[in-house]
Amino acid sequence: MAAKNFGCRLVNRSKSPVVFMILFALLMFSMLADSIVSKISLESAAFNQKRDYQALQSPKLVRNIKRNVVFPLPLTVSAQNKIIRVDNEHGIGKFRRRRLPEYDIFTSDELTKKFHGRVLEFFNHGCEVHFFMTWIAKVGSFGRREIMAVESVFKAHPNGCLMILSRTMDSVQGYRILKPLLDRGFKVLAVAPDFPFLVKNTPAEAWLDDMKSGKKDPGEIPLAQNLSNLLRLAVLYKYGGVYLDTDFIVLRSFKGLKNTIGAQSIDVVSKNWTRLNNAVLVFDMNHPLVLKFIEEFALTFDGNKWGHNGPYMVSRVVRGVEGRAGYNFTILPPMAFYPVDWMKIGSFFKLPKDSAGWRWIEAKVWQLKRQTYGVHLWNKQSSKLMVEEGSVMGRLMGENCVLCKHVYSS
Structure with missing residues (x-):
């Protein structure tokens, strides 16, 4: 634009056609040069972008001369993108999956080294029953249901x-969550577990080593789920007591239970159990059945099959040892811990639509109070359901709470 204005001024001063033509040619050349430069810049940028994209999509390869096999070089990609992290610190061809947040539970530090002493100290105060829960999730996720x-x-x-085995809950924020119960004199404590200590000298010790070194694939099932499956077994074997899932509502005392596991389902004709569950476990210290559970977990671990290392695992083991000498335990019917099937749990949260429904609620609550130790809520199915006031769960939660806040919430 500046060149154009300058040319106009010259033309006005001089009426020569020659000067005019020279200036016009200079102006056109300047505009053409700018266009060429811009095009080159755009093509260069596009080429660089394409090259960068291809580089991300095609990792470099290195050839192993001895085996004539091609392996990818180590890749480190942000865990936020949920991309596998591959290392070769243990040699080419041996890969480790990306580090998961749940792996923090494997870590031993100054806090976890105090674990054993804290357990002994906590349960040395005239506890009527020793309870354990596990929480391998963010502290902020420990909500109203829990x-x-x-x-x-x-x-x-x-x-x-009650001891909650949790690194995240063993914190200032975790203490604040539990403080209302502590203020009322209840004995509850969140403790960061020492996982290596708990599995030491058990069949799971080698499993843990393989998991930490990357030799064992954690699979597609959330690792926290399987860690909880093992952690409950390890703590019961080490100390004995009662394990409860955090989606279990207790209705009456467990004091009379000893070495007990519950059936989730039974055959309607034979009345024999068809599946057991590990949401509630009651066992003495060093019980042989619990050790058998740990052994089965370690030997047959599969992180790609839901329930394989949990409910299905306890079912496999009990089916194999039931009736054999040396294993002393009791299997309670579904009404004890699992009075409602996971597919029907929604009916416990809703109000009835007619008088027949109200009669069903009254009968069901009456039955549960007399025949059930507690109700497993099957949180995967019910976590987003609202507890409607007057429903079965509304009645049970209202009668079995101590703080009694937010009873009718998800």
């Missing part, structure tokens, strides 16, 4: 002791 489960433990066992 607090209700904890409350129900103390409603039925005012002199019981």
Whole structure:
């Protein structure tokens, strides 16, 4: 634009056609040069972008001369993108999956080294029953449903002791969550577990080593789920007591239970159990069946099959040892811990639509109070359901809480 204005001024001063033509040619050349430069810049940028994209899509390869096999070089990609991290620190061809947040539970530090002493100290205060729960998730996820489960433990066992095995809950924020219960004198404590200590000298010790070194594939099932499956077994074998899932509402005392596991389902004709569950386990210290569970977990671990290392695992083991000498345990019917099937749990949260429905609620609550130790809520199915006031769960939660806040919430 500046060149154009300058040319106009010259033309006005001089009426020579020659000067005019020279200036016009210079102006056109300047505009053409700018266009060529811009095009080159754009093509260069496009080429660089394409080259960068191809580089990301095609990792470099290195050839192993001895085996004539091609392996990818180490890749480190942000875990936020959920891309596998591959290392070759143990040699080419041996890969480790990306580090998962749940792997923090494997770590031993100054806090976890105090674990054993803290357990002994905590349970050395006249506890009526020793309870354990596990929480391998963010502390902020420990919500109203989980607090209700904890409350129900103390409603039925005012002199019981509950230890929550959790690195995240063993924190200032975790303490604040539990403080309302502590202020009322209930014995509840969140403790970061020492995982290596708990599995030491058990069949799971080698499993843990393989998992930490990358030799064992954690699979597609959330690792936290399988870690909880093992952690509950390890702590019961080491100390004995009662394990409860955090989506279990206690209705009456467990004091009379000993070496007990519950059936989830039974055959309607034979009345024999068809599947057991590990959401509730009651066992003495060093019980041989619990050791057998740990052994089965370690030897047959499969992180790609839901329930394989949990409910299905306890079912496999019990089916193999039931009736054999040396294994002393009791299997309770579904009504004890699993009075409602996971596919029907929604009916416990809703109000009835007619008088027949109200009669069903009254009959069901009456039955549960007399025949059930507690209700497993099948959180995967029910976590987003609202507890409607007057429903079966509304009645049970309202009668078995101690803080009794947010009863009618998800």
